[in-house]
Amino acid sequence: MFVFKRVVSVRGIIVPQCTSLSVRMFSACHCLTSPKRQSPYSSVDSERYSSLVKSVMSSRVSSQTPESLQAEDEHVFGPVVKAQTPSLSSSSGPKMRVPKTLHPFLHCQENPETDDLEQGPPARIALNRGQGRSSVPSVTRILQQTLSLDQIFYLERWRRKMIAELGEEGFKEYSQNLFRQGKLFHSALEDTLVSGGTQQNQSPSERPEYPTEVQGCMQSVSHILEDVRAVRAIESTVHHGTLNYLGIADCVARYRGVLCVIDWKTSEKPKPFLSNTYDNPIQVAAYAGALNNDSNYKYQVENGLIVVAYKDGSPGHAHQLKPELMQEYWKTWLVRLEEFTEQRSSHVSSAALEKR
DNA sequence: GGATCCTTCTTCTTCTTC
Numbered sequence A: 001m002f003v004f005k006r007v008v009s010v011r012g013i014i015v016p017q018c019t020s021l022s023v024r025m026f027s028a029c030h031c032l033t034s035p036k037r038q039s040p041y042s043s044v045d046s047e048r049y050s051s052l053v054k055s056v057m058s059s060r061v062s063s064q065t066p067e068s069l070q071a072e073d074e075h076v077f078g079p080v081v082k083a084q085t086p087s088l089s090s091s092s093g094p095k096m097r098v099p100k101t102l103h104p105f106l107h108c109q110e111n112p113e114t115d116d117l118e119q120g121p122p123a124r125i126a127l128n129r130g131q132g133r134s135s136v137p138s139v140t141r142i143l144q145q146t147l148s149l150d151q152i153f154y155l156e157r158w159r160r161k162m163i164a165e166l167g168e169e170g171f172k173e174y175s176q177n178l179f180r181q182g183k184l185f186h187s188a189l190e191d192t193l194v195s196g197g198t199q200q201n202q203s204p205s206e207r208p209e210y211p212t213e214v215q216g217c218m219q220s221v222s223h224i225l226e227d228v229r230a231v232r233a234i235e236s237t238v239h240h241g242t243l244n245y246l247g248i249a250d251c252v253a254r255y256r257g258v259l260c261v262i263d264w265k266t267s268e269k270p271k272p273f274l275s276n277t278y279d280n281p282i283q284v285a286a287y288a289g290a291l292n293n294d295s296n297y298k299y300q301v302e303n304g305l306i307v308v309a310y311k312d313g314s315p316g317h318a319h320q321l322k323p324e325l326m327q328e329y330w331k332t333w334l335v336r337l338e339e340f341t342e343q344r345s346s347h348v349s350s351a352a353l354e355k356r
Numbered sequence B: 001g002g003a004t005c006c007t008t009c010t011t012c013t014t015c016t017t018c
Helices: A002-010 A020-028 A050-057 A066-077 A139-145 A149-194 A212-225 A280-292 A323-355
Strands: A228-239 A246-255 A258-267 A303-310 A317-321
Touching (some): A139 A280, A149 A212, A149 A228, A228 A258, A228 A280, A246 A280, A258 A317, A280 A303, A280 A317, A317 A323
Parallel strands (some): A258 A303
Antiparallel strands (some): A228 A246, A246 A258
């Protein structure tokens, strides 16, 4: 009966008591998008269930209330993670929504593309939160707090599924291991790139020893690292002077001769397409835009690169983001930044009201 | 010295039929 009621409510026949939450969540779980499929309810004996249909369709006799529907929603989907303005954007590619203010991706200054800048060790500007930057939001925080409803839904569904399989403790351990692997992978890359381990003339004995846990990942990206040269920055803080956000870029280097902001990722699932990387391209565009507007860096970066490594050592994927695509993702980033700022200001004003 | 920050990852429909 429960399912039947839901089907009536999502086939375009409006049940008056249906909460907006129900509609939003059904939209989120894509129940509204299967026009080609024959409804499994088409074979239902409609005469036999006519009184039931009437009771569901009638606003007078229904026993449902917004409260009971919300309780049902919570039972099926879990509690609402947080209230959020639905994003028109999708995480799988450049977004449709346009930023209110189109801040330039590149800084208007001459780009001194000289070999001099490629001499010497790579920059590594440490994050210094002490110098009046304690309230400057980070790229990761902004992206996390402006996830679309779709993303929140699928992430939450995945989390619940994993907890059902592994238990709370098991899931915690699993997540910690993933983070640990990611961190070790970053450290191994750092060691490799700083010691010039991408040079083809380097013998295996000269290459750094990697922890067992990341040997597969390093093997996975070895063919990509061969094309990485002239490392200019590693794990270096970038701060956008005008937009006032910061982050730590994994690497700035030349990939196949092109200067890129590089982001290293480990993944359990194959990610052969850029669309498999969710918000990663936005993250890269955000770092590049910050770097281009950070006086600590005397050059501009127009390209991006996302490198995905696999633990089993299978060939990793390198997703290049050319300038046109970076500009598109930059716009998406500006939208997310605007959303974050709006959230923040509404939070501040409601907190001020509460104080009164 | 403790607390906090930035990262590190995680998502994308699913079943039937040939």
